[in-house]
Amino acid sequence: MTRLVILLFFCGVITGSNDTVSNIIPDNVLLDLEEQNEEDTSTKNRTLNELYEDAVHAYLDEDWGRCIQDFNAVSHGYKAYKRMITNCRRKCRTKAAGSAPIFAEDIEDLHFYEKKVRETLCLLTCNQEYREIVGSKALKMLPRETEQKLLWNNVYEYLHICYYQKHRYQDAANALFTYLVEHPKDEVNLDLLKRYLTLPGVKHENVVNLELPAYVSVYFKGVSSYEDEDYAEAAGLFEVSLRLYLEAEEECRFYCEGPFDQGWHPEFTSSIANHFAYCLKCKRVCSRTLNNVNGDYRRHMLRSHYNYLQYSYYKLGKLKAACAAVESFLLFDPVDKVMLQNKDYYSAKPKVKEDYFFPREEAVNYIKRQEYELRLLHYISNEFSVIDEKFNKIRKRKQDKKANNVEEEKLGQKSDIETVPHPPSGHSLFSHMKLSNNSSTIRVEGIKIHDIRVRNDIHLIAKEEDLGGKNRYVADDFLNSTECESLMQFATMTAVEGDGYDENKSPHSKHEKFEGITVGRAALMVYFGQIKPEWLELLLEKTEKVRSHVERYFGVDRHLYFTYTHLVCRTALPGNFHPMHHRASGSFRSRNRVTPINLTCQWIEMT
Incomplete structure (x- = not known):
């Protein structure tokens, strides 16, 4: 509120x-x-x-x-x-x-x-x-x-x-x-x-918006003149505002026709279609941008010009111009009751002819383009979704077949390392460990344990054999949904581009936008009062929870220290027809959220 x-x-x-x-x-x-x-x-x-x-x-x-x-x-x-x-x-x-x-x-x-x-x-x-x-x-x-x-x-x-x-x-x-x-x-x-x-x-x-579009200023001057019943000045101002609005949208649409890194080497036709779709999506945003008036979204900003114009021209006795404005408005909303009543009122005037109700050229062209582009975007979305679904089914069949083959090979074999429940903080799992041929026998404070499992509140989703290397694992549920939402809002407000290491803008894939916030930058923003201290405390708390979990999971008997802590947001860039694959390692995520917000933590042992 x-x-x-x-x-x-x-x-x-x-x-x-x-x-x-x-x-x-x-x-x-x-x-x-x-x-x-x-x-x-x-x-x-x-x-x-x-x-x-x-x-x-x-x-x-x-x-x-x-x-x-x-x-x-x-x-x-x-x-x-x-x-x-x-x-x-x-x-x-x-x-x-x-x-x-x-x-x-x-x-x-x-x-x-x-x-x-x-x-x-x-x-x-x-x-x-x-x-x-x-x-x-x-x-x-x-x-x-x-x-x-x-x-x-x-x-x-x-x-x-x-x-x-x-x-x-x-x-x-x-x-x-x-x-x-x-x-x-x-x-x-x-x-x-x-x-x-x-x-x-x-x-x-x-207090003013320093980026206020020119048409907005003229528009509100027209509203003021209209309310003062100065209809001649109002009509002139609304005509100027209408022209400026259309010019601003045209500029926005031309600006959308910029370079596009497709990230692959498509065929001639595919490259044209892909770039066209990328530009078209951008152009469709232009009207929404122009309708944002000082944070207040006015969906019907363009068509409101014709509403003011029809009445202003009527008061000036210019019935033909008034009727054209009415018909132009109805192109945007053919069932608007008030404007249909206005049309009936004008039609009853003896001086009004039927051909007066002909929409203005700029309105006709605008609506035709809008309708065509929307139909084309729906076609693109529907058709490529069908193809994507077919590809996904093929990939799934291949993955299932591969998984079945792997399962058959493992049948009857015992895992090299079993999983055990983690003891309370401060105890070392590997304080006494002996490895035999295909099993590990672990003694913690004299108790022999064979069944290793991650604690109930943390969900282990990948181990060494899944990640293709030693001393690796991925776990979920370090955050509940509320904490995840808080860190998402925190990252949205504070994140900057890059990996935070070598100023690499796209460290994993050029098809994604990579952003992050370091503890140092977060502390600086707390100092300036830009963010809540509670958000930084939450980040540090969860960082420590990850460190503790890593320490206990590997049973390290010495304290681990972070070399770097980075809250990361990875977002697929728009405009690609081919699917985007996300992969996260050395991170924690909430299973309740689709958006990947990863806390990537590197650690070393202090000697």
């Missing part, structure tokens, strides 16, 4: 304060990263990724001034980067579409491929021209991990702390609110925003 009140309050604030300067870069402005600060030459020749990493280091080093400068440079640079890409792709698409084909007749769909070749040639030139303007090293292709952070406004999660440390409290509140627009369920930062509102110099009405 607290979250709802806070976000709705700020939605009201934004509605009434639409003149605030945002970070949006005009179409005719290209940011030169080498000239953003003439007195500071440290930003020269740094890519956006390098600039982002340097900004993070400045944050960790508590260099708050550098943190603010670099993160703001990243924010502006990323806008220029996106604008360059979308402008190039739009220009080249238009240029290729307007070119006469080499051969008049379209044989084997060669016109389509010819246009793509022309687009490619244009893109190569366009991108090179931009690099010559900005600098050959200034804007290279961003790594996907950094790009995702910029898309999700993670810059502002750092910025608000840097502003706070410099006592720029209004800027801190603005930055944190901008972050919360994309992360409305972040309870810790929601509470922190409430604290910011009590700081000196912070005015509620001046």
Whole structure:
């Protein structure tokens, strides 16, 4: 309930304060990263990724001034980067579409491929021209991990702390609110925003979303004019807002047509289909992104324009325009009772002709595209699910056959090492152990035990013979469902990209996103008040539980020490037709959760 009140309050604030300067870069402005600060030459020749990493280091080093400068440079640079890409792709698409084909007749769909070749040639030139303007090293292709952070406004999660440390409290509140627009369920930062509102110099009405899209500001100005019954101004503003919305969605869709690491070497046709499906899924998210207005999701944002327009034009006496807006609205919801009543009302007017009820062109094109894309995505999903199911059945038959063969070979054989119940902490299983041919005889405090089993609360799922090596095992149920949910939320808020060892972004597979949080970073975030101390305590408690279990399982009579503790999240990257396989080793998981959150622990004996 607290979250709802806070976000709705700020939605009201934004509605009434639409003149605030945002970070949006005009179409005719290209940011030169080498000239953003003439007195500071440290930003020269740094890519956006390098600039982002340097900004993070400045944050960790508590260099708050550098943190603010670099993160703001990243924010502006990323806008220029996106604008360059979308402008190039739009220009080249238009240029290729307007070119006469080499051969008049379209044989084997060669016109389509010819246009793509022309687009490619244009893109190569366009991108090179931009690099010559900005600098050959200034804007290279961003790594996907950094790009995702910029898309999700993670810059502002750092910025608000840097502003706070410099006592720029209004800027801190603005930055944190901008972050919360994309992360409305972040309870810790929601509470922190409430604290910011009590700081000196912070005015509620001046807290703004620094990434507010241009169309939103114009839209709410139109609403204000509409409520003031200034219908001429309202109609003009809603027309501008509608155009800006469609342009923003088009830019988003062009931006989706980026590179895609398929992770395999498909055939020509498969590579096209796979990349197309990847881009299409991305494009379908664009409207949902645009409908997020300061954390308040407005599903019908686009069609509401036509509702305001129909009444504004009616009050202005422009019945033909009003009827076209009504029919455009009904394309989105053909059974809306209020709009159908409006249509009947307009139809009864003597001056209204039947052909007035013709939807506007942009609405028709939009709905057709939406319907086609949805049908195509459903087709892709259904057909590939059928194929995937067939492949799974084949794989299962092979696995069952292999398992039966192995079982037959083991029939009658006795296991080399039996399992025994673990004694209380502080006792060593291997204090007295003798190995004979095919069995192990273990004595603990003079008691002979032959039946080894893991404790009831911990479930052993793999042993040495399953994992292909010595001194290995995998166990489950170190976490209950509540603890697992807490650590999942903890990881979502705090995790950073990479394995934490050698800054390897994808240590296991390039088909997955690998994130983690170290104890050191978690402690730092507790220090700054960004996360609850209880979460760090839970992580440390479960780490110790794993260490103790490993110590007792192997019966080591000396204390084991961790060299590294890492809470890990591994997520399959979207857009792959082929299945993703997850494998976890040296970790613990809750059986009640599907999402793999692994605590990977390395240990050594201290001599």
